[in-house]
Amino acid sequence: MDRTSSLINNPRFRGLFYQVALILVVGWIGYDIYSNALDNLRRLNLVPGDGFLDRTAGFGIIQSLIDYSEASSYRRALFVGLINTLLVAVLGIVFATLLGFLIGIARLSRNWLIAKIAAAYVEIFRNTPLLLQIFFWYFAVLRSVPDMRSKWSLFGIAHLNIGGVYLPRPVFGPDAGLIGIALLGGVAVSIIVSSWAASRREELGRPPRVWPVHLALIVGLPVLVFFLVGRPISFSMPVFNETGPLLRRGFERGSGLVVIPELVGLLLALTIYTAAYIAEIVRAGIRAVSHGQTEAASSLGLRPGQTLRLVVVPQAMRVIIPPLTNQFLNLTKNSSLAVAIAYPDLVSVGGTVLNQTGRAVEIVGVWMAVYLGLSVLTSIIMNAFNRRVALVER
Amino acid sequence: MSDVSAAPGEELAVDRSKMRVSSTEVAIEMVDVNKWYGEFHVLRDINLKVMRGERIVVAGPSGSGKSTMIRCINRLEEHQKGRIVVDGKELTNDLRKIDEVRREVGMVFQHFNLFPHLTILENLTLAPIHVRRMPRREAEEVAMLYLKRVKIPEQAHKYPGQLSGGQQQRVAIARSLCMNPRVMLFDEPTSALDPEMIKEVLDVMVGLAEEGMTMVCVTHEMGFARQVANRVIFMDAGQIVEQNEPEAFFTNPQHDRTKLFLSQILH
Amino acid sequence: MSDVSAAPGEELAVDRSKMRVSSTEVAIEMVDVNKWYGEFHVLRDINLKVMRGERIVVAGPSGSGKSTMIRCINRLEEHQKGRIVVDGKELTNDLRKIDEVRREVGMVFQHFNLFPHLTILENLTLAPIHVRRMPRREAEEVAMLYLKRVKIPEQAHKYPGQLSGGQQQRVAIARSLCMNPRVMLFDEPTSALDPEMIKEVLDVMVGLAEEGMTMVCVTHEMGFARQVANRVIFMDAGQIVEQNEPEAFFTNPQHDRTKLFLSQILH
Amino acid sequence: ATLDDVKAKGFVQCGANPSLIGFATADEKGEWSGLDIDFCRALAAAIFNDPTKVKFTPLNAKERFTALQSGEIDVLSRNTTWTMSRDTSLGLKFAGVMYYDGQGFLVRKALGVSSALELSNARVCTQTGTTTELNLADYFRSNNMPYEVVAYEKNEEVLQAYEAGRCDVYTTDASGLYAERLKLAAPDDHMILPEIISKEPLGPVVRQGDDQWFNVVKWTYYALVNAEELGITQANVEQMKTSENPEIKRFVGAEGEFGSAIGLSNDWAANIVAKVGNYGEIFDRNVGPSTPLGIARGLNNLWTKGGLQYGMPIR
Amino acid sequence: MSNPSVYVRAAMAPAQPAPRSTVGVAGWLRTNLFSSLWNTVLTLLAIALIVSIVVPTVRFTLVDAVWSGEGREACLAANGACWAYVKAYLPQFIYGRYPIDERWRVDLVYAMLALGLVLLMVPRIPAKGATLAFMLLVFPVVAFVLLTGGGLELDGGLIPDDVMAPSAFRFWIEYGAVCAVLLALAAALAAWQGASVARTLRNLAAALAVLAVVLLAVSVDVGLEHVETANWGGMLVTLVVAVTGMTASMPLGVLLALGRRSNMPVVRLASVVFIEVWRGVPLITVLFMSSVMLPLFLPSGVTIDKLFRALVGVALFNSAYMAEVIRGGLQAIPRGQYEAARALGLGYWQMMRMIVLPQALRLVIPGIVGSFISLFKDTTLVLIIGLFDFLGQIQASANSATWASPVTGISGYIFAAFVYWIFCFGMSQYAGFVERRLDTGYKR
Ligand SMILES: Nc1ncnc2c1ncn2[C@@H]1O[C@H](COP(=O)(O)OP(=O)(O)OP(=O)(O)O)[C@@H](O)[C@H]1O
Ligand SMILES: Nc1ncnc2c1ncn2[C@@H]1O[C@H](COP(=O)(O)OP(=O)(O)OP(=O)(O)O)[C@@H](O)[C@H]1O
C-alpha cells in the first residue's frame, strides 16, 4: 500500500502519468481526425495521395519565372506559385528593410518635420489592415496609370501602363555564360584585392586606393569579355504598337520584361506595411544605444558617419535582429494575401488546383509544409547571423 | 590596490617636481562664455584661461554647470555667446576646427562609456586607426603601451563588461591617451566607482599630472585637488565664483558660497 | 533602530536563558547527503543532526554549498544520495511528504521574495488560507499577531514595494512564521540590506531564538553567531569542515581553512 | 437518409451563391431571391408544402463541394456546372439542369470587337477556381489566339479590376455576365459577345449514395418543367386540381401514388407550383426579359418551343 | 600679479534671457528645422512632400467629395469621394444583413461590450474582478443568446437513437451521466493523490453546474427570432471574430505558455510544436483549412457553422501568438518568486494561479493589447473565405448595381481605413498608457 502510494506521489511518476495521458489524448484526437478524414475521402472517391499532381493543369498563370503553359502539370503549377511567393517575399524583405531603416532613422532625425512625418507614416500604416492596404494600393495603382493603349516612358527604356512596368529583357546568347564567369571572377579577384588592401592598410595606416581596381574588375572585365566573345547578350526591348486594331495596340506580348501590376501592388503594400514595423524596431534598437556612446565617440574625434557605423549600428544590431527576423517571417506569410489581388502565389495557385481537383487535404498540406519550411529556413539564417553579431558583443 | 578604504585621496604620493606650468602657452581660453538651455541660463560670463601644463580642478554644487562648462570645451555642447579657444583654434560652427579640437582634447566620463561590443584593445585602437589613420599594428603597440601605463595590459582581449568599474575607467583614460591629446578633460571620473576602485583611478590621474598633462577635472575628491591641482575653481549657479590655489582655496575660502560648500564637503 | 552602524551583532541584547535544546528530539537529520549539479559535486557526504531548539549558524566561503545545503532541507533542491529526515519525515520523491515537510519548515531568502502584487497582509495570509485551509478571518488575526511581533503592524495594507529592505525582510520572516513552522531556515537574510537595517532584522531573529525556535542560518554576521548560535558549522568545497560551539569556534579554530576564513572575515 | 433528416429538422439546408443578381441574392433584410433560390424553395414546398422552410448557406466557389460532401448542406443550388469529373469522382450527383448556360465574354464597346474570335492578344479577367479558366484556355488555344489571364479570388475583385481597365475582357458564364454588367458604373458602355464558348449546364447537386434524396431533388426539377409544359401556373393550379387531363391529374396527385414513391405527399407537385410557380414563371420572375437582367429564354425554353428544357413524364 | 589665478567674484551675475535666436518660435525653428544647410534642405523637402500628399487627399476626401444624393448618379458626378454611398450603406456596414427589426439586439450587445471595456480599462473604476468575471462568464452567454436568438437544440447523441429519440430530455440525462462519471473520476484521482476529496468534488460540481446553467441558457427558447450567422456581417462579424478570438485564445495561450516552460519533455515538445506550427503558417491558410478541410475531419453528418469554424481557426492561431506573449511575462518573474511560493508549501497550480500568473499577466498587458490589434486587423482576412466582415461588406456593397461608380470602391476603402485606424490607434495608445502606468507603478 505504502509502495503504491509513494509511487503515486512520486513527481516523476506523476509527470510520466500526465505525459502518457497527453500522448493518449492527442493520439486519440489525431486518430479520430485521421479516420474521419479517411472515411470521408473514401466515401467521396478521393483516394489520398499525390498522384493527381501529375495531371494536366489546364489553366493559365499570368506570371511564371519558369516555363509553364496550360499543358503543364499541377505539380508544375504549384511550383510556379512557390517561385512567385519566393520572389515577392525576397523583394519585399529587401525593400521593406531599406525603407524601414530609412523611416526608423528619420524618426530620430533632429529635424522636427522629418521626425513627425516618419511618426505619422508609422502610425498610419501600422494601424490599418494589410489586406485593406493591398486592395487600396492595387486599385489605386490600376486607376492612376495610363490604360493599355498608352504609356508613360522613362528615357525610352522603362514604360508604365496598366499592364505593368515594361523593361528591356536581357536575352542570353550561347556564350553569355562566359560573361557570367568573368563577372564572378572579377568579384572574386576584387574580394582578394580588398583583403590585400585591408592588410596593407594595417601596415600603412592609409588604405591604398583600390576602387579603380574594383571598377575595372567588376565592370570592366565583363564588358571586355562581352565584346571579345561577340556580344552574346542582347536586349529585347518592349515593342509598343501605336496603330492597328485596338487589341493589337499597346505593348506586344512577349516583348521586353513585364512586371505585372499585381506584383507591384502587392510589393508596394507589403513593403510599406512591414517597413512601418521595421522602422519601430530600428528606432528602438538605436535608442537602446546610450547617448554616452555617441558622446564618447565624438569626443574621440570620430565623425558622425563613423560613429554611426563603428559604434551605434553594431550595438543596435543585436537589439534589432531578433524582432527583424520576425518581421521577415511575417512578410513572407503575409505575401499569401496575394490571393486577394490575383497575384499567382502559392496560395492562389494552390486554391485553383484545390478547386479543380477537390483535393483539400493535400493542397492545405502543401501550403503548410512550404510556409513552415520557409519559416524554419529564415529562422536558421537569421539565427546564424544573429550569433555572429552577438559574438562580437560578448 | 586592495587595502584602501577610508579617504583614498589622502594617501596619494605625489611628486610635484615634474609638474611644470608654461607661463606663455595658453591651452584653453574661455572669454565671456554664455550658454542657455532653452530659457535656462546655465553658463554666465565664464572667463577662464588654462595654461599648458596646468591642472585645474572644478568643484561646485550639483547643477552649477561644471559638466556643461567642460563639455563646451570639446564642443559636446554649443555655447551661444563668447569665445572658446582651444590650442589656438576657436570653436565656431566650423566642423573642421571642431574635429581638430576634439582630436587634441581627450575626455573621460563619469560612466566610462566604453564600447561594449569591442574588446579593450579595439576600444583603444578605434580612434587612432579611423581618426588619426594610424596603421593597426602601430595603433596596437601604442594601445598596449597605455594599457601597461594604467596597469591592465593583461585585459587587452577582454570585453568591457568583463572588467570591474575601476578597470573600465582606467581603460577609458587609456583610450583618451591613445589619441595623444594635449588636454584632458575629466567629468567626475570616480563618482560612479566603489571606494576600493577610486584609488586605482586617481593613481593613474596623478601619474598623468606628474607627466605634465594639461588637465581640467570636475571632481569632488578634495584630496586629489589638494595634492595635484594648481588651481581650484569653484562654480555656482553657472558662474565661476572663486578660484585659487588649492591650499589657499581650502584653508581660506573667500566667498560665502565657497565656505558653505566646503563646510559640507570636508570632514 | 537608527544609530547602528559599525558591527551590529555586538550590540544585540540576548537572553540565552530561554533557549532550551532538546536532547532527544531530532529536528533535522542529514546522513551522507551528496548532491551534484550536472558533473559538479556540490555537496559531499554531509552529515548533520539538528536537535529541536538548536540554533545552527552555517558559515563558509562563497560557493561552498551553504545555500545548496539548506535548500535541500525543504527540497527546493533535490539531493541524489543519502538521507534527509525532517521532523521524522524522510524526503524522498513522495510529493505528499515533501508538502508536509514544507509546511513545517519556514524559509527566509536573501532577497526577501515577497509577492509584489499582494499587500503585506495578503502575503502573510496566502499560505495559511490556501495551504493550511485556515478561515480568512483567523489567518488575518494570526498575521497581525506576527506583524506586531516584527514591529510593523501599521504596514499591513501597503505593498512590498513601498517598504524598506529591512521592513521587507521582517515581513518575510513573519510570512514564514504564519505557517507556524517547527524549523526556520535563513539564507543570508541580512546580506542584501543596508547596514542600518541589518540590526532590525537580527533583532527579530534573536527574538525567535529566545523563544526556542529551531533555526539553521547561513550568515556572515559573526556577532549574531557568537551570541545566539549554539553551534557554528563551517563549510568549504561542499563539505562540513568544522563544527563547534561559537566561542570555541571563533577563539580556537582547528582547521586551516577555518583559520584562513576567520582571519579574513573578522576585524 | 437525407430526406428523413430534413423532415426531422424541419427545413432544407441549401447552399447558394452569396451574390449573383437574378440567381441568388439576399436583400437588406436577409430575404433571399433568385432562380437558384427558387429551386430550393420549390424543394421545400415539395417536402413541407411551405417554401419558407429552407435555410441558405452562402458559399464561395472553393467551399461549395466540401460543404455538400461534409453534409453541411443538403443540396447545392449554386450555379454549378455539370461536368463528368464532378458528377463521378467528387462524390456528387447532379439532379438536373436548372439553367443551360455557356461561358461568354463581356467587353467594352469602345474596343470595337464584335466576335470572340477577334480577341487575340486580349487580357482576360476571371474568377479563379471554376471551370471558366479551363474553358478559356481551351478556347484560346484551339483558336491559336495568344491571351493572358488574370484570375481573382472573388467576383467583386474581378469586376473592380475589369472596370479599372486591367483587362479587355471579363469572362464567366453568360448569366453571370448579365448580372455583373449591371454593377458597372456605365453598363451601357459594355456588351456581351455573341459567342458562347462552352456548355455550362447549371443545376442542383446532391451527395452520391442517397438515391431517395436524389430522386426528390431530381423530380422537383422535373415537376417545375412539367408544370410549364402542362400549362399549370401558380394562378391556375387550384382549378387544375379538378382537371380531367390524365397527365395533369397525375401531376396534381389526383391520380396515382407518385408522391409516396419518393417519400412525399401526393400533392407534392401541386404544392410546388402553388407556392413557387412553374419553371417559366421562376425564370421570368428572376432573370427574364422584364427584369434588369433581361435574359431571353433561348436554350432554356421548353423543348416544344425550341429549347432544351424537357420534363420527364410523370407516369 | 604674483598669483594671477586668484579670483573672487564680487557680484553674482543674474540670469539673463537667452538670445532671441535660441528661444521662442525663432529658436525653435532654428534648432528643429533650420539648424544647418542640410536640415534646411530636408525641411523644404518635407514641406513639399506634405503638400503633395495632404492637398490632394483633402481635396479628394473633403473638398470634392459628394456628401448627399441618391444612387449611382450622385457618385458618378463626384470628382472626389462619394460619402453619400457610405451614408446609405452605413447600417449594412454595421450589421450586415442582420434583420432590421432585430438590430436592437446587436445594439444591446455592442453597448454591453463597450460598457464592460470601459469599466475594465479605466484604472480608477473599482471592482475589476467582478467586471471581468461578468464579462467572461455572463456576457458571452447573453451575447450568444441575443445575437443568434438562442434556442440551441441540444438533443444528445451518446444514447443510440433507437433506444431513446433525440430530445432535450435525452441530452440532460446524458449530461447528468457524464457529470457523474467525471465526478467519480475526479474523486478517485483526488483520493489517490491525497488531495481533499470533498473539496475536489465541490469545485468540480460547481464548474459542472455553471456549465449546465450556460447550456440551459443557450438552449432555452427565449422567444427571440433565430438569426443565422450567414446573415451576420459588417462590424458585427469583425467584432465577434476579434473579441471571441481574443478571449478564447487567452486561456489556451496560458496553458501553452506554461506547457512550453514545463519540465515534462512530452508536454514541452507538444507545446513547442503546436506554437511553432501555428506561428509558421499564414492565417489565410488556416482560414482556408477551417473552411475547406475541417469539414472533412468531422464524422460524416456532423457539421459546424462556418463562422464558428473560422472562429476556431482564429482562436487557435492567435493562441500560439498569445502563448509567446505570456511566456515573455513568465520569464520576467524572478526565480525567487517561484521558490518562495514553493517554500510556503503552495502546489504547482496554486503557485501559478496566485503568484506567478497575476504578476506575469499584468506585465504583458501591453503585449496582449498589441496582439489584439493584430488580431483585429487580421479579421479582414475572413473576407477571403467568404465571410462578410466590415471590409468584406464594404467591398461587396461597392459593387452593388445601384451605387457602382469609379469612386465608390475607393470611397469605401478610405472609410474602412479610417474606421480600422481609429480602433487600432486607440488601442495602441491605450497600450502605451498602460505601459507608462506600469513603468511607474511597479516601483511605487
Ligand atoms: N540638455 C539639457 N537641457 C536642459 N537643461 C540641462 C541640460 N543638461 C544640463 N541641464 C541643466 O543645466 C544645469 C547644469 O548642469 P550640469 O550637468 O552642467 O551640472 P553639474 O554642475 O555638472 O552638476 P552635477 O554635479 O550634478 O553633475 C543643471 O541645472 C541641469 O539641470
Ligand atoms: N543551479 C545550479 N546549477 C549549477 N551549479 C550551481 C547551481 N546553483 C549553484 N551552483 C554551484 O554550486 C556551488 C554552491 O553554490 P551555493 O549557492 O550553495 O554556494 P553558497 O555557499 O551559498 O555561496 P554564496 O555565499 O555565494 O551564496 C557554487 O559553485 C555554484 O556555482
Ligand SMILES: [Mg+2]
Ligand atoms: Mg555633471
Ligand SMILES: [Mg+2]
Ligand atoms: Mg548562497
